[in-house]
Amino acid sequence: MSAMLLNHRERGSGSAVVLMHGMFGSLGNLGSVARALGENFRTLNVDLRNHGGSPHDPSMDLSSMAADVVATLDSLGIERAALLGHSLGGKVAMQAALSYPERVAKLVVADIAPVRYVQSHSPIIEALGVIEQSEIGDRKEADSILAAYENDSGVRGFLLQNLLRGEDGKYRLRLNLSAIAAHYFQGLMAAPEGDHYDQPTLFIKGENSAYIQSKHRDEIRRLFPRSSVEVIGGTGHWLHAEKPQEFNQLVEQFMRGSDVYGPLVW
Numbered sequence: 001m002s003a004m005l006l007n008h009r010e011r012g013s014g015s016a017v018v019l020m021h022g023m024f025g026s027l028g029n030l031g032s033v034a035r036a037l038g039e040n041f042r043t044l045n046v047d048l049r050n051h052g053g054s055p056h057d058p059s060m061d062l063s064s065m066a067a068d069v070v071a072t073l074d075s076l077g078i079e080r081a082a083l084l085g086h087s088l089g090g091k092v093a094m095q096a097a098l099s100y101p102e103r104v105a106k107l108v109v110a111d112i113a114p115v116r117y118v119q120s121h122s123p124i125i126e127a128l129g130v131i132e133q134s135e136i137g138d139r140k141e142a143d144s145i146l147a148a149y150e151n152d153s154g155v156r157g158f159l160l161q162n163l164l165r166g167e168d169g170k171y172r173l174r175l176n177l178s179a180i181a182a183h184y185f186q187g188l189m190a191a192p193e194g195d196h197y198d199q200p201t202l203f204i205k206g207e208n209s210a211y212i213q214s215k216h217r218d219e220i221r222r223l224f225p226r227s228s229v230e231v232i233g234g235t236g237h238w239l240h241a242e243k244p245q246e247f248n249q250l251v252e253q254f255m256r257g258s259d260v261y262g263p264l265v266w
Helices: 025-039 062-075 088-099 123-132 139-147 153-160 177-183 214-223 244-256
Strands: 006-009 016-020 043-045 079-085 104-110 163-165 169-171 199-207 227-232
Touching: 006 025, 006 139, 016 025, 016 062, 025 043, 025 079, 025 244, 043 062, 062 088, 079 088, 088 104, 104 227, 123 139, 123 169, 123 177, 139 153, 153 177, 199 244, 214 227, 227 244
Parallel strands: 016 043, 016 079, 079 104, 104 199, 199 227
Antiparallel strands: 006 043, 163 169
């Protein structure tokens, strides 16, 4: 299984920070953070494999996706970078820190824990599958299909960012949906594996999200002994989009700050 070079967007100069989106996302999702960091850091927003403009491959697990990040750093001549990931991107960032600790200066994990999550069914995958198999005339038609599976118009809008119109006029998903569906319940729900990562780590939790829970404290501390947790009030899983100013401020302070870390209290 070979690593691949990821589609990416750069801005700024200085110490490198790699920004990784969640499942079904793309490099634009963390654009607000990149703009906030761009005055003092060299930011790289990447598309994870099988997402956005990055290559498609039938293999898809945390280890291979972490290797993609390191291969991309190698291609850019970057020896060491800070990593920030949201949701699935957070899991990839954690795996990269555990597998390649010498390459990761600092770590920010947004609303995900280093544990296996249980998913019995994914209506979003089913809905996207319907869209992929349909002749879509316009985005409104695709939204109507999604609405039968997802009530939240914001989530539907996020998913529809993956719908692109080709030169032939036909709409297609830029996701490798078959690979995501094949690995969704095993490789992508899995916990990152490794000994531990002993550099500064910040977990940022959405107050109303259940992805990071008090029962995860011991595992967080075991794998990331120099970690702390910050909670952004009144936010859910999409905390970076719901309260970008607070999220960006926490990230920037952490990236610019010392190696001080505090207790896991929330």
